[in-house]
Amino acid sequence: MRSGTEDFREFVSARQGALRRTAYLLCGDWHQAQDLTQQTLAKLFVAWSRVRAVEAVDSYARQVLVRTYIDESRKRRNHELVTAELPDSGTEGPEIETRLALMEALKQLSPRQRAVVALRFWDDMSVEATAEALGMKANTVKSDTARALAKLKGLLDSSVHQAV
Numbered sequence: 166m167r168s169g170t171e172d173f174r175e176f177v178s179a180r181q182g183a184l185r186r187t188a189y190l191l192c193g194d195w196h197q198a199q200d201l202t203q204q205t206l207a208k209l210f211v212a213w214s215r216v217r218a219v220e221a222v223d224s225y226a227r228q229v230l231v232r233t234y235i236d237e238s239r240k241r242r243n244h245e246l247v248t249a250e251l252p253d254s255g256t257e258g259p260e261i262e263t264r265l266a267l268m269e270a271l272k273q274l275s276p277r278q279r280a281v282v283a284l285r286f287w288d289d290m291s292v293e294a295t296a297e298a299l300g301m302k303a304n305t306v307k308s309d310t311a312r313a314l315a316k317l318k319g320l321l322d323s324s325v326h327q328a329v
Contacts, residue, residue, distance in 0.1 A: 169213050169214055169217060173210055176209075176217075176222060180223060184202050185198050187227060187230060188201040188234065190279075190283040191230075191231065191276075193271060201233055204237075209226055209229060227288065227290075228298040231280040235276045267321065270320040271317070274316060278309055278313035279313075280299060281295060281309045282313050282317070
């Protein structure tokens, strides 16, 4: 019979990269994404005896990740210094500019809207799966998605007009 620690190690080995990518989409910073991933995995490890009995461990892990991100963003809200300029990335080109514009636009969404967009379009989750992961109703996911996409469109349209 396998131990819980072996199961946990196997889960981490298989899913840590995907969790980190989702965390990056949520926060927009690879270092913070790594911290969020580690916090999520620590929380999962503490509760692993209960968690591994859950059918959808991936969904549960994403739910913990999103909730950790939202909690952290509430804590940091009063401590961050926002600047108008991005540091020089050292690379140029339309693809990089588009990616930077998208990441800046995502930062202007609320943490919950960012979570909905990341889970729906990056993790390719259904409305129902996203609702379950975030602990909300499917209709709330739909309305948050529509509002977030409308806001992103407006932000990206204005950044394109400013660039021209």
